[in-house]
Amino acid sequence: MTSLPLAPRVPLRRPRASMATGVSAGLAAHLGWSVAVVRLLFALTSLMLGAGILLYLWLWIFVPLADEPSDAVPTRSAPVAWISIGIACVATLFAGWGMIMGTSGLTYAGSPEWVALTAIAQVSCVIAGLWAGFLDVQDPLRGPRHVVAVRASATGILLALIVMYGLLIVMYGFDFAVRGSSVLVFITALCAVIALAAVYAPALVISLRGATHERIRRIREEQRSEMAAHLHDSVLQTLALIQNRAGASSEAARLARAQERELRSWLYDGDDPADSDLPTDLRDYAAALELDYPVVIDVVAAGASTERASGEVAAAAREAILNAARHAPGPISVYIEGSERAVDVFVRDRGGGFDLAAVPSDRLGVRQSIIGRMRRAGGDARIVRRETGTEIHLKLDYARATQRSQEMS
Numbered sequence: 001m002t003s004l005p006l007a008p009r010v011p012l013r014r015p016r017a018s019m020a021t022g023v024s025a026g027l028a029a030h031l032g033w034s035v036a037v038v039r040l041l042f043a044l045t046s047l048m049l050g051a052g053i054l055l056y057l058w059l060w061i062f063v064p065l066a067d068e069p070s071d072a073v074p075t076r077s078a079p080v081a082w083i084s085i086g087i088a089c090v091a092t093l094f095a096g097w098g099m100i101m102g103t104s105g106l107t108y109a110g111s112p113e114w115v116a117l118t119a120i121a122q123v124s125c126v127i128a129g130l131w132a133g134f135l136d137v138q139d140p141l142r143g144p145r146h147v148v149a150v151r152a153s154a155t156g157i158l159l160a161l162i163v164m165y166g167l168l169i170v171m172y173g174f175d176f177a178v179r180g181s182s183v184l185v186f187i188t189a190l191c192a193v194i195a196l197a198a199v200y201a202p203a204l205v206i207s208l209r210g211a212t213h214e215r216i217r218r219i220r221e222e223q224r225s226e227m228a229a230h231l232h233d234s235v236l237q238t239l240a241l242i243q244n245r246a247g248a249s250s251e252a253a254r255l256a257r258a259q260e261r262e263l264r265s266w267l268y269d270g271d272d273p274a275d276s277d278l279p280t281d282l283r284d285y286a287a288a289l290e291l292d293y294p295v296v297i298d299v300v301a302a303g304a305s306t307e308r309a310s311g312e313v314a315a316a317a318r319e320a321i322l323n324a325a326r327h328a329p330g331p332i333s334v335y336i337e338g339s340e341r342a343v344d345v346f347v348r349d350r351g352g353g354f355d356l357a358a359v360p361s362d363r364l365g366v367r368q369s370i371i372g373r374m375r376r377a378g379g380d381a382r383i384v385r386r387e388t389g390t391e392i393h394l395k396l397d398y399a400r401a402t403q404r405s406q407e408m409s
Contacts, residue, residue: 013066019078023059026066075139081132081150088124088157091117099164109168115184118161122188122195125154133202151199158196165189236260257291278307278314278343279336285318286334293325297332305338312377313396317345319369320392324349328389345394352389370394377401 012030014022024042028035045052065074095117099109108114132150136142168185239260246252276284279301286297307313317334324332328351335346366383374381374394378401382393 012063014060014063015066016074018074018076020076020080021056021060022065022074023056023063026063027059073138073140074135075141076135081128081136081146084124084128084131085150085153085157088121088128088154091121091124092157092160095121095161095164099167109164110182110185112184115188118164118188119191121157121161122192125158126195126198129154129199130202133199133206137202137206151203154199155196158192158199161192162189162196165192236263239263255292276308278305278311278317278338278345281314282317282321282334282336282345286321286332289321289325295325295328295330295332297321297325297334299334299336301336301338303336303338304340305336305343306340307338307343307396311396312373313343313345313379313394316370316373316381316394317347319366319373320345320347320394323366323370324351324390324392327351330389341399342395342397346391347394348386348389348391350389 009032010029012026014026015029016022018025024038025035027033028038031038042052042056045055095114098111098114098117101108128150132142132147136150137144137147165185165188169189239256242252242256243260246256279299283299286299289295290297321332321334324347328349330350332350333346333348335348337344337346370392371381371383374396377396379394379396381395384391384393
């Protein structure tokens with residue numbers, strides 16, 4: 001009796017669009033359970049000395065976000081910050097009622113119950129401030145104005161608590177109705193001041209982080225300028241002299257031009273060059289090759305492709321064009337056909353053609369830089385030898401590439 005193969009599990013990842021953190025949704029997808037069941041289990045285990053809360057926080061910290069789409073900003077549908085503000089408001093109102101009622105009821109001013117209510121209000125304000133300052137500020141559904149409103153609300157609640165603490169201390173000093181509660185009042189009053197600082201901590205951290213990044217960027221620019229000046233006075237001038245002495249059409253001059261162009265691009269383009277689209281990148285690359293090799297490269301694009309210049313298809317296409325420019329005389333045709341589901345690139349030359357099986361095994365340019373690269377990305381690369389040259393067909397299906405990426409992760 002043969003057993004049926006088990007379906008592969010979905011990798012444990014938190015979705016980028018979630019209710020709050022995505023822990024329950026990611027764990028439910030990984031286990032194949034219902035999200036409601038996972039949330040119920042977290043709630044029940046939280047009653048066991050907070051075990052569910054600790055597990056939830058551990059998963060939130062260590063489970064990564066989903067890979068696709070990698071540039072999407074995480075969004076959260078639940079207004080966690082405002083829920084925390086609501087809890088803080090209710091706790092503060094009960095605490096204020098306890099002060100107004102004097103010594104009647106279970107939450108009279110200065111009692112342990114009253115102190116617990118004010119502590120809950122403080123913790124809720126801190127959660128609201130940190131959540132809004134670190135998470136909601138990046139959420140396109142909310143933004144900076146939402147953060148300001150949450151921070152102002154938390155500040156008002158904490159100031160109200162501090163005023164209540166001050167009134168108790170002024171009116172009663174250490175002589176509260178319940179012995180020993182005065183110590184709790186002083187401790188929670190000090191915690192209220194700390195909580196007020198914690199509400200504004202995200203703004204300080206983001207400001208310091210921005211200042212640090214700016215300082216690092218300025219240092220890099222200064223180092224780059226010093227290096228550029230030194231190389232301009234030495235290496236670049238030497239490359240220019242080689243081009244003038246060797247002649248514009250010689251092999252040495254072409255190599256010197258290529259190295260000069262690459263060095264200038266590295267020096268002056270900055271650390272984060274713009275990631276252009278695939279047709280634009282291949283046109284620029286073809287124009288640069290026409291300066292270094294006696295070839296004419298025609299790049300034609302059809303359809304709308306989302307493929308970027310930093311992708312594996314662009315790298316494999318550049319390698320195919322470079323091989324054609326090096327080894328095949330005559331014109332080179334590059335045709336790009338893109339859609340929302342896939343992208344195809346055809347590189348065709350007019351040379352004598354070549355047989356991949358006849359290429360020595362130690363020549364890894366075509367095998368690794370083109371065929372191997374496309375295979376690792378989840379695509380295909382086919383080399384067809386024709387009577388008038390060679391055609392290299394690169395194809396990347398996005399659904400298949402995404403599935404392969406999930407299998408490898």
